[in-house]
Amino acid sequence: NAGVTQTPKFRILKIGQSMTLQCTQDMNHNYMYWYRQDPGMGLKLIYYSVGAGITDKGEVPNGYNVSRSTTEDFPLRLELAAPSQTSVYFCASSLRTVLSGNTIYFGEGSWLTVV
Amino acid sequence: DQQVKQNSPSLSVQEGRISILNCDYTNSMFDYFLWYKKYPAEGPTFLISISSIKDKNEDGRFTVFLNKSAKHLSLHIVPSQPGDSAVYFCAASLISSGSARQLTFGSGTQLTVLP
Numbered sequence: 359n360a361g362v363t364q365t366p367k368f369r370i371l372k373i374g375q376s377m378t379l380q381c382t383q384d385m386n387h388n389y390m391y392w393y394r395q396d397p398g399m400g401l402k403l404i405y406y407s408v409g410a411g412i413t414d415k416g417e418v419p420n421g422y423n424v425s426r427s428t429t430e431d432f433p434l435r436l437e438l439a440a441p442s443q444t445s446v447y448f449c450a451s452s453l454r455t456v457l458s459g460n461t462i463y464f465g466e467g468s469w470l471t472v473v
Numbered sequence: 474d475q476q477v478k479q480n481s482p483s484l485s486v487q488e489g490r491i492s493i494l495n496c497d498y499t500n501s502m503f504d505y506f507l508w509y510k511k512y513p514a515e516g517p518t519f520l521i522s523i524s525s526i527k528d529k530n531e532d533g534r535f536t537v538f539l540n541k542s543a544k545h546l547s548l549h550i551v552p553s554q555p556g557d558s559a560v561y562f563c564a565a566s567l568i569s570s571g572s573a574r575q576l577t578f579g580s581g582t583q584l585t586v587l588p
Contacts, residue, residue, distance in 0.1 A: 362516070393578075400477065400562060400578030401517070416575065448516050461507070462576065464516030 360384050364449045364465035371439040371472045379434040379468050381449030389452045390432040391416075391462065392424065394445040401448060407432055439472045446470075476500045477565050479579035487587050492550040494582050496563030499544065503565035507576070508537060508548050511560045520561070521548070553586045560584075 362383045371377055383390065388409050393401040403416030407426040421443055423435040432451075436443060449465040478497045486492045494508075504525040509517035523530040523537045523546070530537050536549045550557055563579040 398482070398580055400475075400479075400564075400580045401576075402578070403575055406575065417577075450516070461519035461522070464518070466514065466516050 362449055362451055362463050362465035364447070364468050366468060367466070368469045369471070371436070371470065373439060373441065373472060375439050376435070376437050377439065377470075379436070379447055379449070379470075381432045381434065381465060382430050383432075383449075383451040383463075384430065385451060385453070385463065386429060387451035387453050387463075388429070389454065389462075390426065391450040391452075392422070392432070392434045393448045393450065393464075394418065395448065395467075396445050404434065404447075436470075441472050444470060444472045475580070476503075477563055477577050477579040479561075479563055479582050481582050482580070483583040483585070485585045485587060486553045488555055489552045492548075492553045492557065492584055492586065494548040494550075494561050494563075494584065496546045496548075496579055497544060498546075498565050500565070500567070500577075501544065502567045503577075505566040506537070506539060506546050507564045507566065508535075509562040509564060509578075511562060511581070517562055550584075553584075555586045555588050558584055558586050 365380045391406045392404040395401045402418045405424040407413045413424050447468045450462045452462045476499050507522040508520040510520045511517040521532050521535045523539050539546045560581045562581045564576040
């Protein structure tokens with residue numbers, strides 16, 4: 359009963375370092391998303407993918423890269439980490455586009471601090 | 474420029490009474506609205522949704538009301554239970570480029586149900 363799995367759960371990065379947040383889902387969902395949540399704010403979409411090999415920018419893509427080589431995996435890469443990227447990151451997936459019955463399922467979140 | 478606003482960061486309600494959580498939006502192109510519930514250290518989970526062609530949707534103790542002319546929706550929880558204590562996010566959806574629907578989230582309301 360895994361659903362959407364994100365790793366790592368917690369990470370501290372130094373300014374300028376790079377890292378990859380891993381995300382995998384076992385529900386055979388076509389759509390996958392990466393969101394970030396800053397304190398007191400709603401979730402903001404970073405990147406999304408509508409299927410393997412297809413990715414697109416969301417609302418706040420700067421400083422991030424993604425790839426979707428398989429249906430299951432959607433890693434998020436941070437290049438040259440900056441303090442502004444300190445946030446909680448949520449990976450999510452949905453079977454089809456968000457409409458009645460096709461809700462988004464979220465992972466548990468990854469807490470990232472850049473110092 | 475927040476397109477989805479939840480102006481009350483917190484709400485406290487006595488067990489058994491009604492909880493009313495409010496959400497306002499500015500983009501008249503939004504055509505689908507969702508509520509998510511989030512416990513600490515977990516990802517958001519889908520609660521209830523409503524299409525813009527309806528003004529009410531009910532699921533057990535949860536009812537969502539949509540007032541399109543006022544660009545306002547609300548979530549009613551009756552009766553409220555201590556297990557309902559969580560952060561509630563309002564989200565709105567519209568078809569973005571490439572047919573993938575994106576969600577725009579509000580900043581959330583922390584509901585505390587007092588026993």
